[in-house]
Every structure is written in structure tokens, then in C-alpha cells.
Amino acid sequence: MAGMQMLDARAATPLDIVRLKDYRPPDWLVPNVALDFDLDGPVTVVRATLSVVRNGLHDRPLVLDGSRLETSWVEIDGARVNATPQGDTLTLAIAGDRATVTSEVRIQPAANSRLMGLYASEGRLVTQCEAEGFRAITWFPDRPDVLSSYTVRLAADKARYPVLLSNGDPGVLEDLGDGRHAITWTDPWPKPCYLFALVAGDLVAREDSFTTMSGRKVRLAIWTAEADLPRSAHAMAALKASMAWDEQAYGREYDLGEFNIVAVADFNAGAMENKGLNIFNSKYVLADAETATDADFDAVAAVVAHEYFHNWTGNRVTCRDWFQLSLKEGLTVFRDQQFSADQGSAAVRRIDDVRGLRAVQFPEDAGPLAHPIRPDHYAEIANFYTATIYNKGAEVIRMLHTLLGADGYRRGADLYFDRHDGQAVTCEDWLAAMESASKRDLGQFRRWYEQAGTPRIEVHAARAGRILTVALSQRLAATPGQSVKPLMHIPFRLAVIGRTSGKRIGAERLVELTGPETRITFEGLDEPVLLSLNRGFSAPVVVDAQASRADLAFLAAADDDPFARWEAMQRLALDVLATDDDPAELVAAVGATLAAGEAGSLDAAFVAEAVLLPTEAFIGDQAKMVDVEAIHRRREAARTAIATVFEDRWWAAYRRHSGSGTALTPEAKGARRLANVALAYLVTAGSADAVAAAATQYADAVTMTDRLGALTALINTSTPERDTALADFHARFAGNNDVIDKWFTAQALASRSDTLDRVEALLGHPDFNPANPNRLRALVGAFAANQRHFHAASGAGYRLLAGQLLAVDKINPQSAARLAVPLGRWKRFDPARQALMRAELERIVGTAGVSKDVLEMASRALA
Numbered sequence: 121m122a123g124m125q126m127l128d129a130r131a132a133t134p135l136d137i138v139r140l141k142d143y144r145p146p147d148w149l150v151p152n153v154a155l156d157f158d159l160d161g162p163v164t165v166v167r168a169t170l171s172v173v174r175n176g177l178h179d180r181p182l183v184l185d186g187s188r189l190e191t192s193w194v195e196i197d198g199a200r201v202n203a204t205p206q207g208d209t210l211t212l213a214i215a216g217d218r219a220t221v222t223s224e225v226r227i228q229p230a231a232n233s234r235l236m237g238l239y240a241s242e243g244r245l246v247t248q249c250e251a252e253g254f255r256a257i258t259w260f261p262d263r264p265d266v267l268s269s270y271t272v273r274l275a276a277d278k279a280r281y282p283v284l285l286s287n288g289d290p291g292v293l294e295d296l297g298d299g300r301h302a303i304t305w306t307d308p309w310p311k312p313c314y315l316f317a318l319v320a321g322d323l324v325a326r327e328d329s330f331t332t333m334s335g336r337k338v339r340l341a342i343w344t345a346e347a348d349l350p351r352s353a354h355a356m357a358a359l360k361a362s363m364a365w366d367e368q369a370y371g372r373e374y375d376l377g378e379f380n381i382v383a384v385a386d387f388n389a390g391a392m393e394n395k396g397l398n399i400f401n402s403k404y405v406l407a408d409a410e411t412a413t414d415a416d417f418d419a420v421a422a423v424v425a426h427e428y429f430h431n432w433t434g435n436r437v438t439c440r441d442w443f444q445l446s447l448k449e450g451l452t453v454f455r456d457q458q459f460s461a462d463q464g465s466a467a468v469r470r471i472d473d474v475r476g477l478r479a480v481q482f483p484e485d486a487g488p489l490a491h492p493i494r495p496d497h498y499a500e501i502a503n504f505y506t507a508t509i510y511n512k513g514a515e516v517i518r519m520l521h522t523l524l525g526a527d528g529y530r531r532g533a534d535l536y537f538d539r540h541d542g543q544a545v546t547c548e549d550w551l552a553a554m555e556s557a558s559k560r561d562l563g564q565f566r567r568w569y570e571q572a573g574t575p576r577i578e579v580h581a582a583r584a585g586r587i588l589t590v591a592l593s594q595r596l597a598a599t600p601g602q603s604v605k606p607l608m609h610i611p612f613r614l615a616v617i618g619r620t621s622g623k624r625i626g627a628e629r630l631v632e633l634t635g636p637e638t639r640i641t642f643e644g645l646d647e648p649v650l651l652s653l654n655r656g657f658s659a660p661v662v663v664d665a666q667a668s669r670a671d672l673a674f675l676a677a678a679d680d681d682p683f684a685r686w687e688a689m690q691r692l693a694l695d696v697l698a699t700d701d702d703p704a705e706l707v708a709a710v711g712a713t714l715a716a717g718e719a720g721s722l723d724a725a726f727v728a729e730a731v732l733l734p735t736e737a738f739i740g741d742q743a744k745m746v747d748v749e750a751i752h753r754r755r756e757a758a759r760t761a762i763a764t765v766f767e768d769r770w771w772a773a774y775r776r777h778s779g780s781g782t783a784l785t786p787e788a789k790g791a792r793r794l795a796n797v798a799l800a801y802l803v804t805a806g807s808a809d810a811v812a813a814a815a816t817q818y819a820d821a822v823t824m825t826d827r828l829g830a831l832t833a834l835i836n837t838s839t840p841e842r843d844t845a846l847a848d849f850h851a852r853f854a855g856n857n858d859v860i861d862k863w864f865t866a867q868a869l870a871s872r873s874d875t876l877d878r879v880e881a882l883l884g885h886p887d888f889n890p891a892n893p894n895r896l897r898a899l900v901g902a903f904a905a906n907q908r909h910f911h912a913a914s915g916a917g918y919r920l921l922a923g924q925l926l927a928v929d930k931i932n933p934q935s936a937a938r939l940a941v942p943l944g945r946w947k948r949f950d951p952a953r954q955a956l957m958r959a960e961l962e963r964i965v966g967t968a969g970v971s972k973d974v975l976e977m978a979s980r981a982l983a
């Protein structure tokens with residue numbers, strides 16, 4: 121599939137670009153694979169036996185992919201061949217239409233710091249093959265449209281590797297004598313090689329079982345280090361809930377005798393859906409009240425669900441090529457969002473989804489790294505595991521759900537599974553199934569797959585007597601490589617709210633925007649009205665509508681759609697914080713929300729979300745040019761006003777909601793959230809009592825939510841309580857990776873003026889290990905999200921980031937490439953900062969020997 125080359129004038133090496141239009145079906149299929157691993161020693165020996173079959177009428181050779189393999193020998197039908205790899209490919213001429221190809225390679229997992237292929241983590245051996253890691257294990261056509269049945273034999277030292285896991289069902293454990301043992305796993309379901317996995321090491325299991333809807337009993341196991349076993353209970357409960365939910369919501373049943381999850385400390389991504397053997401970043405498995413926040417508990421459940429749901433959306437039906445990544449990821453994120461919403465607090469979940477989309481995906485879509493949810497070219501596919509593919513992809517599936525209705529959507533999903541079970545397919549196949557089942561034409565809707573950029577919807581309303589006419593027009597800005605954009609098909613929910621009654625008038629309307637402008641009318645109105653727009657965030661768009669601050673404050677108190685109500689407060693805050701105006705109207709609206717909470721008409725979880733100001737980064741995203749210092753100053757002034765004006769009421773909220781124990785009910789979680797928001801405002805107001813309350817909460821906390829909430833409230837102060845809590849936190853949780861990550865992040869996000877120096881110092885801390893992706897993200901990734909300090913006028917923040925990126929690139933290119941993203945936002949800043957950011961990107965691109973991953977990201981970011 122390698123196509124033309126993209127030459128960056130500054131780059132030492134050109135990038136090979138892979139293009140969607142060059143897709144060709146595989147020349148050879150591999151119906152069966154037998155793998156034999158000899159895992160002992162610093163060198164792992166891998167013997168692979170591939171049954172290969174010519175695919176179609178052609179005389180092309182078999183071309184296999186391999187990366188960093190030391191090849192011992194290759195045989196075709198039992199005869200040695202003189203096979204010399206050409207770079208990362210091995211070309212074998214085969215006379216007949218089928219053959220058995222056997223090879224033996226040597227690999228060194230302990231020396232593999234890229235964390236792709238087979239690698240070591242805390243002495244255990246684990247794999248990560250998606251997207252293109254399998255080629256670092258053995259010679260193979262490493263592409264998702266080659267599906268094979270696997271038989272995998274693992275042989276290893278008993279003491280070092282007591283547990284040996286792979287995909288499918290296990291055979292009996294063989295004793296090999298001399299302290300070694302072996303086991304053979306068989307996976308009956310044909311799969312692409314990116315879903316292959318093995319794990320070997322010292323692990324213990326939390327075991328349970330689940331009986332499927334057709335009455336099959338499945339053994340469940342979550343494997344962790346022995347000390348972590350007690351922290352896997354929440355993940356197990358989430359797994360069982362996910363299995364039941366997928367049966368009920370999508371009619372999908374699990375299909376093997378066992379399901380294994382393994383927690384790993386060193387992992388590039390969140391988790392991986394390998395068939396029957398999900399491998400997880402331990403951050404998304406381990407949780408207990410002492411070490412995990414409520415948000416962590418929710419993230420564990422969401423990721424467990426996500427990976428489990430991939431068994432159908434990704435594994436049983438997989439992707440034809442990597443341009444189709446959102447076919448499985450967007451869909452599976454939507455499914456995990458549906459699942460999470462069904463577990464309770466749907467409104468707050470939706471607000472959280474939107475907050476995340478706006479924090480990461482909207483900026484991506486508005487800058488040089490913008491790409492459609494189905495990209496049409498890439499140099500390194502690992503760079504496309506983005507918020508666009510995942511989160512905008514999920515919004516696109518949600519819009520289909522909205523357009524087709526729950527029943528039409530379900531019929532479409534059923535048809536998709538019926539038609540494509542066992543196949544490697546495309547986004548087009550998904551859309552075609554949705555179309556056939558619903559009899560709807562999705563021709564224009566397909567543009568969501570082709571076009572990058574966030575559409576803007578401009579809203580104008582005109583009142584004549586009892587009729588309100590609303591005109592909705594769509595605009596699409598140019599994005600890299602796409603200057604002219606045809607119009608989109610956008611489902612847009614809206615309603616009118618009476619300005620006198622405070623009640624919704626008539627039903628909510630779902631309007632399908634397809635032309636440049638759509639007009640709708642609301643009739644029979646007896647009072648002035650306000651518009652409630654994009655209710656439930658029905659489309660991933662930016663809405664431009666005029667509304668006075670008084671009207672926004674009114675909607676923040678009266679809108680009956682929880683998302684729109686929260687949104688009204690956000691819009692009010694953004695409006696106020698874009699100016700140096702007195703924040704009185706914003707403060708009053710916060711007061712009204714607090715009052716609604718006190719009166720019991722709003723729940724604590726919602727109040728906590730609504731009274732939080734937008735982040736400095738999000739405020740910056742609204743402006744033509746980000747004014748780093750002004751945004752910080754205005755936001756702090758508003759925070760201080762909200763804190764001091766309502767100091768008594770924050771105390772009341774704090775007393776009422778703190779001390780809610782360890783329960784994970786929506787009520788208890790909401791109470792902890794509001795208590796901690798109140799505490800942060802109290803510390804901002806500045807009384808000694810507030811600092812004392814935070815110190816007490818820190819010391820007495822029975823949950824990580826409360827302990828970290830107190831530490832976060834104190835982190836920006838210059839008090840002895842802050843220093844004590846910070847030191848205690850580190851000592852108390854020494855050795856717990858996930859918690860020590862929080863210690864780094866809290867300091868990296870601090871707004872205190874010494875933050876940059878602190879981060880510099882922390883880079884030298886003995887616990888800082890850039891080879892561990894979680895730790896790198898916890899310190900350097902978090903720092904880059906600290907708008908004020910990362911964008912220090914001196915450019916020191918940019919230098920710090922680029923220096924870390926270049927250092928990490930030598931260890932782990934995937935991890936390094938992600939650090940280029942914040943520099944890609946350079947166009948949003950003033951000329952001086954632009955120059956400093958560009959200079960760092962140029963330095964990266966001009967460095968000899970940078971990885972393909974980094975080179976692609978940095979050169980795109982510069983464009």
C-alpha cells in the first residue's frame with residue numbers, strides 16, 4: 121500500500137505515505153497460523169507456521185512484514201529457502217496456489233522500550249499488536265484484512281512465568297521437566313493479527329463467571345500482581361455488567377469459554393481488545409476507595425466496557441484497513457457511552473462527554489492536525505488514534521442513532537452483524553446496513569466521514585405576533601487539504617422556553633439541516649420566548665446565536681434539557697470572561713444554581729458541574745487569538761468573586777455534602793463532587809478556616825476523591841498545609857504507580873507562579889520515568905495542558921516539552937509523537953509565541969534520526 125512520498129524540506133528523511141485510494145485486497149490469505157514461543161532468556165525464539173493460499177488469479181509473490189526480527193531460517197513446504205529481508209519486508213516466490221511457510225526468528229522483549237510487539241513490563245512478558253506490532257513478533261502479512269485461526273504454544277520457565285495466557289481456549293498444561301512448562305491455546309475465531317496476544321508471568325486472578333443469554337457459562341478472570349488483587353473488584357463488576365448490557369442493548373453474546381483481562385504497568389494506550397485476552401493499562405483496571413477517585417472508578421468501568429464491546433464491534437466484525445479505524449473505535453466509544461449513561465447520571469455523563477470532546481477534539485479539528493474520522497492518508501497509523509477517530513467518531517454514530525431513532529438504529533446494527541460477521545469491512549458497509557434497515561438515504565450524511573472540521577451553526581430568530589421563525593445556517597471552515605466543503609446533514613434538536621413562565625412551550629423539535637439555511641417556525645406563542653439549542657448536544661457543532669447575558673442566566677435556571685441548561689451557564693461565563701467586565705451577572709447565575717441545589721430542584725452532581733468555570737484553554741479556544749495572561753487574570757477574578765460573595769453558602773454546601781463515605785451511588789458521588797468544588801472555592805476565598813478544613817479533609821479522607829480534592833484545593837496556596845499534604849501524599853502512596861501519577865499531575869497543573877520550576881525539578885525526581893507512558897503523561901502531558909505556564913512568554917515551557925519529546929523519541933516514538941500535539945496549536949497565539957513554538961517544531965523536524973511517528977506529527981503541525 122506504500123504510495124508516494126511526502127517531502128518535508130527541513131526533514132532529513134522523507135515519509136512514505138499510505139493512501140486509502142491505493143487499497144488492494146491481499147495477494148495471499150493465511151487461513152491458519154501456528155505459533156511456538158520459547159520465552160526464556162533474554163532472547164525469545166518464535167517459530168511460525170503459516171498456511172498460505174493465493175487470493176485470486178495472479179502470479180505475485182508472498183510479501184511478509186517484519187520489524188527488528190533476527191531471522192534464523194525460512195522454509196517453504198519444508199525446504200529451506202535463501203530468504204533475505206529487504207528492510208521491513210520479506211518476499212517469497214511460491215509456485216503453487218498454496219503452501220506452508222515456516223520461519224524462526226529471535227526477538228528481545230526485555231530490550232523493547234517501544235512497547236509494541238512483545239515486551240517486558242515489571243518482569244512479565246506482554247504483547248501489544250494494534251496497529252502494526254505483530255510484525256515485531258514474526259514475519260506475517262500485518263494487515264487487518266488477513267484473518268487466521270491461531271494455535272499458540274507457549275513454553276517457559278515455571279518459576280518466572282507461572283501463568284501463560286493467549287487468545288481462545290487453553291489446552292492442558294504440560295510439564296517439560298527441567299523446571300519448564302508449556303501450554304497450547306486455540307482460538308476458534310479467525311482474527312487479524314492485531315488481535316493476537318500473549319501474557320507470561322507472575323500473576324494472580326480474581327475469578328468469577330457469567331452465564332450468557334443462551335445459558336453458556338463463561339469463566340472470567342482478571343489477572344494482576346498479587347498485591348493489586350483486592351483492587352480488581354470494581355473492574356470485575358463492570359465486566360459482568362457490560363456482558364449483560366450488550367446482550368440486552370445489542371443482542372450480542374460472548375463467544376468463548378473464558379474471558380481474561382490482564383493489568384500491565386507499562387502500556388502505550390488505555391487498553392487493548394485482543395480476542396478473549398484483553399490487556400489493560402493498569403490505570404483502567406485497578407481501583408479502590410483509597411487509591412482511585414470517583415472519576416477513576418467511572419473510567420475503569422467505561423474502559424472495561426469499551427474493550428468488552430469490541431468483541432463484536434472490532435473482533436467478530438473487524439476493519440478492512442486502518443483508514444476504517446473509526447468503524448470500530450467511534451462505534452465502540454458510542455457503545456461505552458450508552459452503557460455508562462445507563463449506569464446512572466446520564467445528564468452528567470453527557471456533559472462530561474462534551475467537555476472532553478471540546479477540550480481535545482475541537483482544537484484538533486480547528487488546527488493543522490485536523491483530519492476526517494476516516495482519513496485518506498497517513499505515514500504512521502499510530503498517530504491516528506485520536507480524539508477525532510474516537511470521540512468525534514462516537515458523535516457521528518450518535519447522530520445516526522438520533523436520525524434513525526433507537527429502533528431503526530438497532531435494526532441497522534443487527535443487519536450489520538448479520539451481513540458481516542467474520543469479515544473485515546469498511547465504514548461504507550456500516551452505513552449501507554444502516555440505510556437498508558432504515559430505508560433512509562444517508563448519502564449526504566456520509567460527508568461526516570470525509571470532511572474534517574467542526575461545522576458552525578448560525579441561528580437567527582425573528583418574532584412576528586405569535587410566531588417565531590428560526591433560521592439555521594451552516595458554515596464549514598477550510599481544513600488542511602480541504603478548502604471547499606459541501607454541506608453536511610446535521611440533526612439539530614431545539615425547543616423554546618417561555619421567558620415569563622420559565623417552561624418549555626410545545627415539544628422539542630428535531631430538525632435535519634441539509635441545505636445552507638433551514639427555517640422552522642414555532643407557532644401559537646403567548647409570551648416572549650428563548651431558544652434552547654442543540655439540546656443533548658445532538659450534533660458536534662459550534663452554535664453561534666445571539667443571547668443577552670440576562671437571557672443566558674434565565675436559561676441557566678430554566679432550561680429543561682440538562683445539557684442545554686449547563687451550556688447556558690457556560691455561554692454566560694464565556695461571554696463575561698471574554699471581556700474585562702464586572703462578572704456580577706455570572707456570579708448571580710452561580711448563586712441561582714446554588715439556590716436550586718439548596719432547594720432540592722437540582723441534584724448535587726449537576727450543581728457541581730454548572731458552577732465550575734470553563735477552563736483557561738477552552739476560554740482561549742473562543743478567541744481569535746489566545747491572550748494567556750488576560751484569560752488567567754479574568755478567570756481568577758471571577759473565581760474569587762464567586763468564592764467570596766457566596767462564602768457562607770459554600771460553607772453550607774460543604775457541611776451538607778462532605779463526609780459522604782465511600783459509596784459509589786450517584787448520590788454519594790454527586791455529594792463528594794459538590795463538597796470538593798465548594799472546598800476549592802472556600803480556599804480561593806482565602807480564610808484560614810478554609811485551609812484548615814482542607815487540611816483536615818486531607819488527613820481524614822476515606823476516599824481518594826476527598827484526599828485528592830483537598831490536595832488540589834491546597835496546591836495553589838503558599839501554606840504549610842500545602843507542603844505537608846504534598847509530602848504526606850508522596851510518602852503514603854510510595855510504590856503505587858497510579859497514585860504517584862496523581863502527585864505529579866497535581867503539581868504540573870498548579871497555577872502557582874513557580875510551576876515551571878517545579879516541573880523542571882520533578883523531571884529529575886527519582887520517581888520520574890519517561891519510559892513509562894503513564895508517568896510521562898502525568899508530568900509532561902499534564903504540564904502542556906497548563907495553559908498559563910506551558911505558554912510562558914519566555915518559551916521555556918515549549919523548550920521543556922520539545923526536549924522531553926526528543927529524549928523520549930529514542931525510547932518510545934509513539935509516546936513522543938503525542939507530545940507534539942500541544943505545539944501544533946501555535947496559530948492560535950500571538951506572533952512572539954508563534955515564533956517560539958514554531959522554532960521548537962523546526963528543531964524537532966530538523967533533528968537527525970527522529971522517528972517516523974514524530975516526523976509526521978511535527979511536520980503536519982508546522983503546515
Ligand code: ARG
Pocket residue numbers: 250251388389390391392393426427449502505
Ligand atoms: N484498540 C485499542 C482501544 O481503543 C487501542 C489501541 C491503541 N493502539 C495504538 N497504537 N495507540 O481499545
Ligand code: ZN
Pocket residue numbers: 426430448449452
Ligand atoms: Zn477501542
